[in-house]
Amino acid sequence: MKKILLIHFIFWCSLFGVTLKSLMAQRAVNSAVQSTAGGAAQSSDHSLLATVGQLSSPETASSEQHILYSGFIYTVGFATFDTETASFHLSYGKTQQNYRLISIPAILNDPDPAAILEDDLGKYDKKHWRLFDCQDGKKANVEFPNTRDLTPGVGLFIIVKESGDTIDIENGAWLETISYSIKLQKGWNFIGNPFNMEIPASKIKLQSDDSNDALVLNEFIGKWVVETKTTPWHGYAVAVNGGNASLTFDPFSTPGGKLERPAIEVAQGEGWQIQISAQIGEVRDECNFAGVAKDAKLERDPLDWFEPPVIGDYISLYFHHPEWHTFLTNFTTDYRSPESDGYTWDVEIQSNLTDPATIAFSGLETVPSNYEVWLVDEAAKISQNIRSNNSYSVALPGEDQPRQLKLLVGNHEFIRAQVIELQSLPETYELSQNFPNPFNPSTTIRFGLPEAGKVTLKIFNLLGEEVVALINNELRKAGYHVIVWDGRNSQGHVVANGMYVYQLQSGSRTIAKKMALMK
Numbered sequence: 001m002k003k004i005l006l007i008h009f010i011f012w013c014s015l016f017g018v019t020l021k022s023l024m025a026q027r028a029v030n031s032a033v034q035s036t037a038g039g040a041a042q043s044s045d046h047s048l049l050a051t052v053g054q055l056s057s058p059e060t061a062s063s064e065q066h067i068l069y070s071g072f073i074y075t076v077g078f079a080t081f082d083t084e085t086a087s088f089h090l091s092y093g094k095t096q097q098n099y100r101l102i103s104i105p106a107i108l109n110d111p112d113p114a115a116i117l118e119d120d121l122g123k124y125d126k127k128h129w130r131l132f133d134c135q136d137g138k139k140a141n142v143e144f145p146n147t148r149d150l151t152p153g154v155g156l157f158i159i160v161k162e163s164g165d166t167i168d169i170e171n172g173a174w175l176e177t178i179s180y181s182i183k184l185q186k187g188w189n190f191i192g193n194p195f196n197m198e199i200p201a202s203k204i205k206l207q208s209d210d211s212n213d214a215l216v217l218n219e220f221i222g223k224w225v226v227e228t229k230t231t232p233w234h235g236y237a238v239a240v241n242g243g244n245a246s247l248t249f250d251p252f253s254t255p256g257g258k259l260e261r262p263a264i265e266v267a268q269g270e271g272w273q274i275q276i277s278a279q280i281g282e283v284r285d286e287c288n289f290a291g292v293a294k295d296a297k298l299e300r301d302p303l304d305w306f307e308p309p310v311i312g313d314y315i316s317l318y319f320h321h322p323e324w325h326t327f328l329t330n331f332t333t334d335y336r337s338p339e340s341d342g343y344t345w346d347v348e349i350q351s352n353l354t355d356p357a358t359i360a361f362s363g364l365e366t367v368p369s370n371y372e373v374w375l376v377d378e379a380a381k382i383s384q385n386i387r388s389n390n391s392y393s394v395a396l397p398g399e400d401q402p403r404q405l406k407l408l409v410g411n412h413e414f415i416r417a418q419v420i421e422l423q424s425l426p427e428t429y430e431l432s433q434n435f436p437n438p439f440n441p442s443t444t445i446r447f448g449l450p451e452a453g454k455v456t457l458k459i460f461n462l463l464g465e466e467v468v469a470l471i472n473n474e475l476r477k478a479g480y481h482v483i484v485w486d487g488r489n490s491q492g493h494v495v496a497n498g499m500y501v502y503q504l505q506s507g508s509r510t511i512a513k514k515m516a517l518m519k
Contacts, residue, residue, distance in 0.1 A: 086169035088233040092160045096283050096312040097222035099159045101235025103192020104150045108172035111149035113156065120167050121160060132157040132311065134237075137187020137327060140309050152194035153182040153247075155235025157220075157311055178252055184208075184245035186327045188309050189238050191247060193230035199251050200229045210242025214302040223284045224308045224332075239306040241326045271296075271338060272366040274373070274409070278317035279360070280353045285317045289333045290345045290407055291366075296335035300324045303335040315351040317359070320402075342371075342410020344418070348402040349394065356442045356484040359405070361390045372415045376406040379435065380446050380482045383419040393484045395435075395442040425478050426450050431504045431511040434485075438516040441487030441494060445470070447504050447511075448480045456505040459485060467495060476506075487517055 086106065091098060104116065113131055114124065121129050124144055132140045133147035133156055140157050148154050152175050180194045193199055206215040217227045218237040230236060230249075238247065273291025277284065288307075296303050300321065307318035307330040318330035336343050349357055364373060364387060373386040377394070384392055386407075396403050408418050426448030434443045445457065457471040468490045470483050485502070489495055497519055503512040 086172070087166050088169075089166050090158065090160045092163050094159075094161045096314060098161075099157055099220055099222075099311050101155045101190060101192075101220055101237065102150075102158050102233060103153070103155045103194075103235045104169060104172075105152065105193055105196045105232040106169060106172045106174055107152060108150070108169065110171070111151045113144055113147060113150055116150055116169065117158075117167060128162050129158065129160045134188050134190050134309060135185075137185050137189075138309065140190070140311050152180060153191055153249075155190035155192040155237075157190065157235075159312070179248055179250040181246050181248045184238065184240050184247060186241065186243065186245070187239060188306075188328070189240070190235055191238055192235045193232050194249055195251055196232045197251060198229050198231055199249055201227075203250050203253055204230065205248040205250060206238075206240070206245070207248070208240045208242035208245040210240065212300050212302050212304070213240045213242050213245070214305065215247075216305050218308045220308075220311065222282075224287050226287060237308050239308075239328060241328070271335070272368065273335070273363055274367065274407070275362045276317060276347065276407070277360045277362070278315045278349055278357055280315050280351060280355050280357050283313050283315050283351075283353060285315050287332055288317050288319075289335075289363075290319070290343075290347075290409075291335050292338050292343070293335045294338060296337050298336060300326065301335070303333060304331050305333045306330065307332040310352075313353055315349065315353065315357060317347065317349050320346055320348050340410070342408065342414030342418075345407040345409075347405045347407055349396060349405070350399065350402040351396050352399045354396070354398075354441050356393050356395050356486050357403075359392045359394065361386050364390065367409060370411055371409050372412060374408040374415055374419055376408060376419060377482070378406070379404070380444055380480075381432075382446065382480055382482050393482075395439070395444045395484045397436050426480065429504070429506060429509045429511060430480075431502075431513055433513060434502065434515045438518040439487070440517065440519050442484055443487075443515060444482055444484050445502055446480060446482045449476055449478050449506060452477045453506050455481075457483065458503050458505075460501045460503065461495075462499055462501070466490075467500065470502075 088102070090100070090102075104111070108116065110116075117129075117131070118124065124131075131144035131147055133142040134140045135142045135148075147156055150156065174196045175194055182189075182191055182194070201215055201217060204215060206213060216238065217230060218224050219227050219234060220237070224237075227236070271292035271294060273289045273293075275286070276288040276290065277286040278288075279285075293303055295301070306328045307316060310316050316330075318332060319334040320330055321334075322329045330348075334345055349359065351357060359375075361373070361375075367373060375384045375386055375392055376382075377384075377392070394403055394405070408415055428450055430448035432446040434445050436443060447455075447457070449455070452475065454473050455471050455476045456469065456473050458469045459467040461467055468485070468488065470485055487494055495517065497517055499514055499516055501512050501514055503510065
């Protein structure tokens with residue numbers, strides 16, 4: 001039986017000095033056929049969003065012109081704009097520092113990225129500018145023209161290589177409605193603020209079947225950072241593990257719910273944390289934290305956040321947890337519950353760059369003074385006291401072969417039980433085979449000293465000519481040591497393919513081995 005749905009409602013509100021325009025309920029007249037399957041019921045002129053008494057959230061009952069909210073149907077308002085107020089600027093460059101996530105906080109007549117961007121940037125050309133999307137929940141590897149359209153709430157990665165341009169947005173209107181929802185896929189989602197105003201995280205609701213999913217707004221500014229608000233035109237990466245997931249932007253609501261804070265603030269007054277950064281040249285991954293917090297668990301909890309996806313030249317440091325059986329298995333934060341004698345974190349580093357990586361640790365002053373902090377490199381058979389030396393250099397084996405390390409934090413007995421073998425002194429002078437070998441272009445050299453003394457470690461070509469001195473008559477304590485050779489000579493130039501000899505000299509002892517550089 002056909003029904004005529006008539007709802008009249010005027011909604012007025014004033015919040016923080018902002019007056020919400022009255023929103024008139026619309027008449028759904030003539031022929032709107034109710035769907036027996038529970039979906040949208042449409043005719044050529046109208047959409048039936050709900051029958052009277054039906055309960056439905058905004059994201060499940062909406063059309064292009066109407067939205068069902070708390071039992072009432074409202075119009076979706078539009079305010080047209082001119083190009084002076086609808087524009088944004090793009091920086092330019094060819095490195096990882098120049099990638100940005102963008103979004104359009106407006107409804108456009110043509111949301112195709114080509115229609116939006118090509119009039120300002122020129123026809124799509126990988127040599128000039130590139131556009132990427134994440135559609136599998138894991139990687140930003142879908143390139144234009146296969147990206148999504150730039151509709152409200154969609155974010156895309158862009159890099160402009162040759163010149164900065166102002167992007168003028170034409171033929172559209174600002175979205176004017178009381179809320180707006182975005183459906184989320186499992187894993188990573190590139191999203192944007194659909195409104196032309198800043199919206200704090202406290203007014204963004206995350207819905208997910210997984211109670212451990214937390215609203216974490218990741219923005220890329222040459223490195224990933226965590227934000228507590230969304231800004232128009234900017235894009236963000238948001239990850240979920242649960243199904244039936246969505247984000248609802250509710251700018252006119254009273255702030256409520258838990259505001260997700262950047263990890264740097266999570267443990268303040270509640271525990272302690274260590275920040276771990278990885279760097280190769282200007283490429284960085286800094287937003288990684290291991291620590292203790294009162295609400296944390298040994299298994300996954302809302303304080304354990306996913307490691308963001310990579311883009312361009314990258315280095316990625318993360319905590320690998322396949323045993324948690326989540327869609328994404330790499331995490332940028334890993335917090336544990338307190339009251340333990342010691343903690344172990346498995347850390348992995350991965351990069352598509354071949355230069356040595358520097359791992360640095362900060363925030364050690366937050367760790368209880370009776371706890372020692374050690375880094376263990378089992379491949380190199382090296383353990384390092386991080387309180388004495390808070391950085392460590394490693395050669396990475398390749399993009400598909402992450403380098404594995406362990407971070408140990410605990411009392412003296414706990415640490416001793418974990419690293420006693422690695423701390424034992426060699427009985428004689430040792431020079432291990434470099435690894436990886438063959439290598440390109442960096443490799444790690446490990447040597448052992450039975451007693452303290454001055455050390456020289458040099459690289460020679462097969463003609464016996466010195467290429468570079470890695471250590472030149474420097475004092476080293478007894479024990480095991482590692483050093484990374486980056487495949488460059490003493491002038492900083494990359495050396496050619498071939499065989500090389502590395503030679504250790506300490507006191508009257510000299511040991512040499514061969515290694516191969518293969519590009």
